[in-house]
Amino acid sequence: MISGCAERGLPIEVVGSGSKRAIGRPMESAVTLTTTSLRGIALYEPSELVMSAGAGTPLSAVEVELAGRGQMLAFEPIDLGPASGGPQGAQTIGAVFATNLSGARRIQSGAARDHLLGIKGVNGRAELFQVGGRVMKNVAGYDVSRGLTGSWGTLAVLTQVTFKVLPWPEASVTIVFLGLPDDIAIELLCLAMGQPFEVSGAVHLQAAVAERLDHPGLKSRGKSVTALRLENFANSVATRKQRLKEGLRVYGNALELDNRESIEFWSELRRLSVMPYGPSLLWRISTKPTTAPKLVAGVKRYMPVKAFYDWSGGLIWLEVPATDDAGTAEIRRVVAIHGGHATLIRAEPAVRASVEVFQPLGPAVERLTRGLKEAFDPAGILNPGRMYANI
Amino acid sequence: MTLTNLPEPDQEVVARSSTIIKDLEQLVARDAVISDEEGRRAFEADALTAYRQMPLAVVLPQTTEEVSKVLRYCQQNRIKVVPRGAGTSLCGGALPAADAIVVGVSKMNRILGVDYENRAIRVQTGITNLAISEAVGAQGFFYAPDPSSQLACTLAGNIAMNSGGAHCLKYGVTTNNVLGVQIVMMDGEIVELGGPHLDAEGYDLLALVIGSEGQFGIVTEATVRILRKAEMARPILLGFDNCEAAGLCVAAIIGSGIMPVAIEFMDKPAIEVSEAFAKAGYPRDVEALLIVEVEGSEDEISRLLSYIVEIVMPFDPKAVEPSTSPEQSERIWKGRKSAFGAFGRISDYYCMDGTIPLARLAEVLPKISQICANKGLKVANVFHAGDGNLHPLILYDANNEDEAQRAELAGAEILKLCVAVGGCLSGEHGIGIEKRDLMGVQFSEADLNVQMRIRSVFDPDWLLNPGKVFPLEMSEKAGAAGSRLRRFPFERIA
Ligand SMILES: Cc1cc2nc3c(=O)[nH]c(=O)nc-3n(C[C@H](O)[C@H](O)[C@H](O)COP(=O)(O)OP(=O)(O)OC[C@H]3O[C@@H](n4cnc5c(N)ncnc54)[C@H](O)[C@@H]3O)c2cc1C
Numbered sequence: 001m002i003s004g005c006a007e008r009g010l011p012i013e014v015v016g017s018g019s020k021r022a023i024g025r026p027m028e029s030a031v032t033l034t035t036t037s038l039r040g041i042a043l044y045e046p047s048e049l050v051m052s053a054g055a056g057t058p059l060s061a062v063e064v065e066l067a068g069r070g071q072m073l074a075f076e077p078i079d080l081g082p083a084s085g086g087p088q089g090a091q092t093i094g095a096v097f098a099t100n101l102s103g104a105r106r107i108q109s110g111a112a113r114d115h116l117l118g119i120k121g122v123n124g125r126a127e128l129f130q131v132g133g134r135v136m137k138n139v140a141g142y143d144v145s146r147g148l149t150g151s152w153g154t155l156a157v158l159t160q161v162t163f164k165v166l167p168w169p170e171a172s173v174t175i176v177f178l179g180l181p182d183d184i185a186i187e188l189l190c191l192a193m194g195q196p197f198e199v200s201g202a203v204h205l206q207a208a209v210a211e212r213l214d215h216p217g218l219k220s221r222g223k224s225v226t227a228l229r230l231e232n233f234a235n236s237v238a239t240r241k242q243r244l245k246e247g248l249r250v251y252g253n254a255l256e257l258d259n260r261e262s263i264e265f266w267s268e269l270r271r272l273s274v275m276p277y278g279p280s281l282l283w284r285i286s287t288k289p290t291t292a293p294k295l296v297a298g299v300k301r302y303m304p305v306k307a308f309y310d311w312s313g314g315l316i317w318l319e320v321p322a323t324d325d326a327g328t329a330e331i332r333r334v335v336a337i338h339g340g341h342a343t344l345i346r347a348e349p350a351v352r353a354s355v356e357v358f359q360p361l362g363p364a365v366e367r368l369t370r371g372l373k374e375a376f377d378p379a380g381i382l383n384p385g386r387m388y389a390n391i
Numbered sequence: 392m393t394l395t396n397l398p399e400p401d402q403e404v405v406a407r408s409s410t411i412i413k414d415l416e417q418l419v420a421r422d423a424v425i426s427d428e429e430g431r432r433a434f435e436a437d438a439l440t441a442y443r444q445m446p447l448a449v450v451l452p453q454t455t456e457e458v459s460k461v462l463r464y465c466q467q468n469r470i471k472v473v474p475r476g477a478g479t480s481l482c483g484g485a486l487p488a489a490d491a492i493v494v495g496v497s498k499m500n501r502i503l504g505v506d507y508e509n510r511a512i513r514v515q516t517g518i519t520n521l522a523i524s525e526a527v528g529a530q531g532f533f534y535a536p537d538p539s540s541q542l543a544c545t546l547a548g549n550i551a552m553n554s555g556g557a558h559c560l561k562y563g564v565t566t567n568n569v570l571g572v573q574i575v576m577m578d579g580e581i582v583e584l585g586g587p588h589l590d591a592e593g594y595d596l597l598a599l600v601i602g603s604e605g606q607f608g609i610v611t612e613a614t615v616r617i618l619r620k621a622e623m624a625r626p627i628l629l630g631f632d633n634c635e636a637a638g639l640c641v642a643a644i645i646g647s648g649i650m651p652v653a654i655e656f657m658d659k660p661a662i663e664v665s666e667a668f669a670k671a672g673y674p675r676d677v678e679a680l681l682i683v684e685v686e687g688s689e690d691e692i693s694r695l696l697s698y699i700v701e702i703v704m705p706f707d708p709k710a711v712e713p714s715t716s717p718e719q720s721e722r723i724w725k726g727r728k729s730a731f732g733a734f735g736r737i738s739d740y741y742c743m744d745g746t747i748p749l750a751r752l753a754e755v756l757p758k759i760s761q762i763c764a765n766k767g768l769k770v771a772n773v774f775h776a777g778d779g780n781l782h783p784l785i786l787y788d789a790n791n792e793d794e795a796q797r798a799e800l801a802g803a804e805i806l807k808l809c810v811a812v813g814g815c816l817s818g819e820h821g822i823g824i825e826k827r828d829l830m831g832v833q834f835s836e837a838d839l840n841v842q843m844r845i846r847s848v849f850d851p852d853w854l855l856n857p858g859k860v861f862p863l864e865m866s867e868k869a870g871a872a873g874s875r876l877r878r879f880p881f882e883r884i885a
Contacts, residue, residue, distance in 0.1 A: 047642035135746040136778035137818035146598035167648035341592035359592040371848035
């Protein structure tokens with residue numbers, strides 16, 4: 001099919017389950033290629049912490065299989081479906097890697113890209129190829145599999161992915177501080193990340209975001225929520241929690257979420273249900289943790305904002321009111337001052353067609369990006385224009 | 392060892408040597424160019440010492456701008472460039488060529504900024520791996536990837552090879568710990584990839600650059616993650632009367648949910664040699680030894696070590712020695728850490744580096760011994776067991792040409808075995824010239840084409856680190872095609 005399209009130059013929309021279809025620049029494509037028939041777990045070796053699955057395997061199926069052996073995807077992939085108007089829990093494992101979506105545990109365990117070991121795929125020249133492998137350490141040849149993460153189907157169609165998995169921690173506990181302003185909250189998160197306790201989640205939700213939480217004790221307070229997660233053996237978690245709380249006492253008294261509550265709280269964040277689908281726009285901004293509050297305050301000078309800070313502040317989910325240009329000029333200007341990059345996750349197709357959805361690239365990086373596109377997909381048929389015009 | 396063919400030097404370039412050297416001296420500080428015989432001699436090899444070649448000249452720039460000028464000049468004059476850090480590569484990655492200049496970053500070793508709050512440090516890449524950890528150690532931080540060569544090797548080399556180390560089981564290898572780089576492209580352009588934040592925009596170019604073995608550009612600066620050190624770490628020593636039990640035991644520990652920082656493996660020949668030298672008091676009546684290290688507070692460590700003892704009991708260990716003091720920890724590590732040095736004292740050795748799925752360990756180790764025995768050689772194994780990264784040390788006499796060749800042949804067979812059982816040609820040392828011609832064992836032509844096209848994107852004329860990573864005839868063809876495209880761009884058809 002790809003070779004046919006390549007000969008005729010017909011653009012192909014590459015999708016897994018289609019849960020993230022409303023993200024990126026809208027495309028005109030003649031054909032849709034879904035990977036959903038490439039499903040199934042090809043290899044699972046719990047004692048080697050490795051799994052291979054067809055790219056179209058639903059993430060949920062992967063996670064159920066892993067949970068059966070007390071294991072998980074440590075990077076805790078987030079589900080952009082609900083926030084972008086798509087279905088919840090539908091995404092495929094291939095798409096998780098193609099978009100490099102990582103959740104809260106990224107700060108401790110690494111991103112999706114860090115867990116990818118190898119891929120099989122088809123490029124725009126209709127060549128089947130494989131890179132990487134199934135072993136944990138592999139420097140034979142360039143690291144092409146990792147290089148394809150975050151390419152949103154514009155370079156190759158992944159057909160099989162092989163990745164590292166980890167055991168579920170025995171216990172999880174979350175400590176919560178209420179009512180801290182953004183800058184103090186981020187200071188607290190950074191301080192906690194610098195302790196030897198292996199904090200595996202560090203988030204701050206502004207009050208207007210926290211009130212959307214399901215947790216009854218947290219949603220009704222009318223206060224911001226700053227949360228830190230510890231995961232480990234039960235004994236360790238108990239002592240680390242005490243010591244962490246002692247070290248952070250100046251920030252006020254902390255509440256505690258026990259194992260069950262803690263798991264629920266972080267799975268809510270994973271679904272991004274605090275940034276629900278609606279007319280407002282959603283931006284995803286990556287920056288240095290300590291500059292995050294300044295960046296948000298900078299945007300706030302131009303428009304009302306609601307912010308959810310993940311990754312100790314390094315990742316900002318920013319909700320802004322709907323406008324024709326999505327506030328792009330202002331947001332990009334503020335991001336340029338503070339450093340980092342921004343992606344428009346949720347907006348009407350007309351808006352996404354008229355503004356740069358992904359962070360515009362500098363000239364050298366753009367040249368390399370075009371070169372790679374040319375190398376993998378010279379006819380420009382795979383998800384053309386999804387990330388950048390003419391790429 | 393001379394089985395691998397080196398590319399024929401371009402005599403036209405060699406003939407221009409004196410002009411090239413004069414030109415280079417105009418571009419950089421005068422003492423940054425080394426052109427005398429004796430000076431160049433110091434760069435004729437890396438740690439794969441069987442291969443030696445004098446470079447045309449060596450340049451040791453002090454700034455990124457100098458690197459940029461040199462590369463632009465070389466691109467314009469079609470001169471090949473071999474990037475170099477400390478020259479500790481074990482695969483001939485930094486081996487020079489007679490028609491190439493070596494560009495070394497060893498003088499660019501400054502720390503540019505430490506940011507404890509955001510847990511990152513910006514450095515010039517000529518800094519040694521250990522110096523990064525030392526710079527932040529007093530504040531309780533460290534840089535995680537720790538190759539055994541860390542005292543000497545540079546971050547530049549680590550980035551080019553995507554190096555690992557004993558602690559990588561828990562903390563990942565180089566690519567998992569680098570946030571951004573400054574890279575000088577062959578045409579002299581200075582490009583920033585990534586930054587201090589956790590993920591870069593657009594395609595993951597950083598992932599491609601890390602592990603590109605000096606073929607994409609010269610990396611001059613980097614921002615890397617620093618992590619807070621654990622309160623303390625302590626090992627347990629385990630002995631087994633067969634390798635299979637040791638292998639199964641590794642799998643059981645990893646599957647249990649404990650995340651050891653390191654699991655190191657030594658077989659009997661390795662134990663004997665290391666004991667004779669380091670006298671760490673390892674049990675002598677075992678076939679295999681494991682050193683498993685865990686981290687945490689005092690309390691956590693004792694609990695984890697007892698848990699490990701519980702896990703290993705069903706595998707019938709012949710020795711179980713959890714460390715209870717810093718002195719004991721030091722002694723347990725001493726034998727492992729001095730193993731390579733100990734071998735160096737008794738024989739020349741060829742250090743291999745392949746990865747296998749852990750479950751195949753028990754079957755692979757005897758086969759490795761068999762392969763070497765068939766060639767009349769001895770082998771010992773000391774390696775990172777947690778991730779299946781084998782380092783068979785093949786003992787041979789470098790003055791005996793025939794034996795050296797047999798060692799090289801045995802090495803190739805071992806790597807083929809690794810691939811055959813589902814592993815790969817290299818876990819951390821890279822391909823370089825050493826494993827270049829074996830790439831076809833692991834990859835199809837289509838797979839290699841995908842990789843070679845990426846290389847052409849970064850270095851269209853194939854001037855950087857020539858004759859490495861890909862089978863020679865493939866890279867010569869691609870390199871020639873690249874320069875043709877340059878000269879006749881209209882030929883550029885899909
Ligand atoms: C005793 C010993 C123990 C070792 N232990 C380990 C180990 O535990 N783990 C491990 O992974 N490796 C190990 N190695 C291998 C080696 O140390 C690593 O590959 C290391 O990263 C090489 O660093 P270097 O500075 O010496 O680089 P060099 O050997 O100088 O160069 C290595 C490669 O990097 C390229 N390069 C150098 N500088 C640049 C630059 N600025 N930009 C782009 N490319 C560049 C070179 O062209 C070459 O391809 C060991 C080596 C020895 C001798």
